[in-house]
Amino acid sequence: MTGAAHADAVLDRTGLGELVRALVRRGRTVVGPTVRDGAIVLAELSSADELPYGWGVELEAGHYRLRRRDDAMAFAHSAGPKSWKTFLHPERVRQWSADRAPDGSLTITAEPDDPPSYAFLGVRPCDLRAIAIQDRVLTKGPHTDETYRRRRDGAFLVVVECVEPGATCFCVSMGTGPAAHGSYDLVLTEVHDAGGHRFWARAGSEEGAAVLAELSPAPADGATAEAARAGVERAAGLMGRTMPEVDLRLMLRGTLEAERWNDVAARCLTCGNCTMACPTCYCTTTEDIIDLTGDHAERWRRWDVCYDLDFSYVHGGVVRGSGHSRYRQWLTHKLGTWHDQFGSSGCVGCGRCIVWCPVGIDITEEAHALHAESLDRPAPGPGGGEERA
Structure with missing residues (x-):
């Protein structure tokens, strides 16, 4: 209040x-x-x-x-x-x-x-x-x-x-x-x-x-x-899903080479439905429109998604060229590095990304799978686990 x-x-x-x-x-x-x-x-x-x-x-x-x-x-x-x-x-x-x-x-x-x-x-x-x-x-x-x-x-x-x-x-x-x-x-x-x-x-x-x-x-x-x-x-007491009861930010630092990313990449369509339905995703881009006469132009801002191949484009090419790396970027940012930017998780547990994924990828299932795999891996050092495409 x-x-x-x-x-x-x-x-x-x-x-x-x-x-x-x-x-x-x-x-x-x-x-x-x-x-x-x-x-x-x-x-x-x-x-x-x-x-x-x-x-x-x-x-x-x-x-x-x-x-x-x-x-x-x-x-x-x-x-x-x-x-x-x-x-x-x-x-x-x-x-x-x-x-x-x-x-x-x-x-x-x-x-x-x-x-x-x-x-x-x-x-x-x-x-x-x-x-x-x-x-x-x-x-x-x-x-x-x-x-x-x-x-x-x-x-x-x-x-x-x-x-x-x-x-x-x-x-x-x-x-x-x-x-x-x-x-x-x-x-x-x-x-x-x-x-x-x-x-x-x-x-x-x-x-x-x-x-x-x-x-x-x-x-x-x-x-x-x-x-x-x-x-x-x-x-x-009736929640249908849970997240692992661990520090997700710390856990995800050690999973960037996890085999689970290959599993989810084989299913993910990189359609961006999860980001469109997500109540916290905020990324935008701009597009310029000009008519056929060349006398009228407009600039529009629209939502953008990190699943778009051009989202990570820089001079010389695309940084995240695979669906594997783009899904990994979305999940590790949402649950992990969002804390580093804004002081909290970027996930509120609404479940929209699960419901509106056309192939039924479940963020909680992926987090539990990554956690289970991380138990067999050494913990990263301070600041470890930099993103690689």
């Missing part, structure tokens, strides 16, 4: 609708989960009725299916194909355009950027950590990403704690869930039992308390709070 005003209450389904309307009255663009195109995706909501009440998901490596639930829970589903990165760090952004007049003069126009004032409804604890990681990467270093900052500044975060993790979740291993930790405005915990369907709501900021005060909730009661805490605690 932010340490600001604290308040708690109980909302029913009507109260959740009031929450969305209150945020809209404040000029917020509300984004949350909804059913669309055979998945639960994040999209702009005009009403809380668009939430995926009664829908769950069936997850496995390379497998995602919607399923009907026996109850009307709105948030009893795991992270979907989209993350909040889609809204805070957009896939494509036009940076400027240039036009040449008949007299030869050139006009360069910076792309105006006036993003919505966002309210994110249904942020999972793992994704709350992912937002904090991208805050560190994109705004806390010597160079600020202004596109991200303008979207992130003032965004209102409504976190929903997990009470039913998916088969590919491993947030407990990464210390990111299923309880909410960090900076948010409101946090909800969904309860569906003999006492009814309701949400235990707590404020984590002054604005969160003010919004909660605009609603007509029931006072917080001990039974709801206890049921909510029990649901989150139960979820922590």
Whole structure:
């Protein structure tokens, strides 16, 4: 929590609708989960009725299916194909355009950027950590990403704690869930039992308390709070995956010549699906577009992936020419050298990379396999294990 005003209450389904309307009255663009195109995706909501009440998901490596639930829970589903990165760090952004007049003069126009004032409804604890990681990467270093900052500044975060993790979740291993930790405005915990369907709501900021005060909730009661805490605690014991209980950064330093990389390279398509679905991957490139007349040009920034053959291109050639080296770069950076750059892991345990890999490569399985192989290898010295293509 932010340490600001604290308040708690109980909302029913009507109260959740009031929450969305209150945020809209404040000029917020509300984004949350909804059913669309055979998945639960994040999209702009005009009403809380668009939430995926009664829908769950069936997850496995390379497998995602919607399923009907026996109850009307709105948030009893795991992270979907989209993350909040889609809204805070957009896939494509036009940076400027240039036009040449008949007299030869050139006009360069910076792309105006006036993003919505966002309210994110249904942020999972793992994704709350992912937002904090991208805050560190994109705004806390010597160079600020202004596109991200303008979207992130003032965004209102409504976190929903997990009470039913998916088969590919491993947030407990990464210390990111299923309880909410960090900076948010409101946090909800969904309860569906003999006492009814309701949400235990707590404020984590002054604005969160003010919004909660605009609603007509029931006072917080001990039974709801206890049921909510029990649901989150139960979820922590239902994780479908784990990471090895070792220092992953240190372990990975000694695996750069491991045979396991050959095994995964034989399966990996280097398609980049894992990085597109990942809520923390942040790499971008630029592309220039010019029309056939030569009088109009644009520069766009777009997401890039370390699986792209040209990602590591330098004068003279590509540094990582094999799928083996590109997968190794992604995994060792995500779980290891990210610490050296940004002081934390780049993985939050959401499991998206497992679900959306078309051949079902499982980052937790690879980590366990590498750990098992590392037990037969001598530990590296300080600073050992430099990347080799």
